[in-house]
Amino acid sequence: MYQLLRKDILTQRKTAFIAPLFLIFYFLTMGKDVPQLGGYIYCLAIGFIAYFMTMLSNFNTNEGADTEHRLLLSMPASRSNIIAAKFFMITVWWGIAYVLSVVFIWVAGMFQEIGTVNLLSAPIAFVSLCAALLLASFFYPFMYQFGYRIASLIGIAVFFAIPSSIGFLIRSDVDLERIQFLTAHPMLALGIGTLLVVAVSFLFSFFIVNRKDY
């Protein structure tokens, strides 16, 4: 398992580590336009950066997932380990994205006024981790089944669907009594929801890879 995690880091494209720089500036600008979102705009930003890194780690060296699996499965690595490592790496990429974002924001703050942005908060960290896990969980089963092109399109569609859905939910006349649990314990609800989606995604991914011929 450790070897698989190490492999993902060593084969990651360098652009994956530079991209957050550009993305975070984009989100900074966007954050100014939507001040009511406060620091939570950064949750989506960090989540997306982590997802971007996760996605890139799968076509890191121009090999398709199938070619890479052919190599890995010929070595001492099981199909279940390969999938488990990929899902574990989402958290690792989130950690890297989070640290990079904190550093970038801190450095950017020294040169220009960007308001009171404090990324070092548990809710921002938690929500951004959930965002990364949710996005990647939509990505993986599609990637294993249909390849990365279709999967990355779906991942991006999901990314835009999340804020749109939240906006729709806020604007709509949904009876808040019905979703009392969600409004009373948003973090817990998000955590449980994320866990469920990740579990389902993991099982689907494992099922697809386990029965696939390489």
Add this chain to the structure above:
Amino acid sequence: METILELRHVTKAFKDFALKDISFSLKKGFIMGFIGPNGAGKSTTIRCLMDLVHPDSGEVLLFGQKFTGDNKALKQKIGFVYDQDVFFQELTAEKNKQIIAPFYEQWDDTIFYRYINEFQVPLNKKMKTLSKGTKMKFALAVALSHHAELIIMDEPTSGLDPVFRRELLDVLFDVIQDENKAIFFSTHITTDLEKIADYITFLLDGKILFSKEREELSELFRIVKGPKSLSTTIKQADTIAYKETSLGFEAFMPADVTEKLAKKTAFHIERPNLEEIMYYLVKSKKRETAY
């Protein structure tokens, strides 16, 4: 002697191709050559052996154990060489080694760098910039650097120049001096097998035509040559393949039939080499015949 590799009635169907009832085995201390024309199913069989393809039925046993969901312990003992780029093309050969080596408990850097020097593989170059032959050399160095007991190779000699092909055969010959090891490799270059293979397994249209000792194989068939005037006689015999040439005819047939013929008429009879056996068997349409 312990069986290191065994396939029992393995079948696998694809849309346009199928492996049908594949059975053969290889014991420790031996080299088996796996031959057959393009599209015969050699690579698919090797993918079954490596657990990359799930057979529809039948069993694959390595080191006496069936494949299960987790074959990590078995894979520790297998070295593999494929006929395609499976390594990380954007990374240097050295970086590829750094990724692969930790997977193997018995990885030996000394052996790896010895082979790399011997094969003259530039470690600082990206895999995508290396020639096919050099990539193959790198794959060989990897396969031989973790004390694997079974080396499985898919067309390892393709893309290699004759000098290195000869060197490779010497390396394989050295490896097989350890009687606990075995080598299984597919190739089109049958002359390589004539130098080192103990057993030959011939696959045609997804079916095993034979899996025999190389020495035994040379006793099985004969090429009969003669003038056109004798062609009627030969056609009446049990030929596997027959062709007319400008000088006369050439018939490929079972050795026991030629013995009977030779008593009657003065034919010119030759022992076929592996390439000729492969050529005539593919040419003939007697695919249902078991030898």
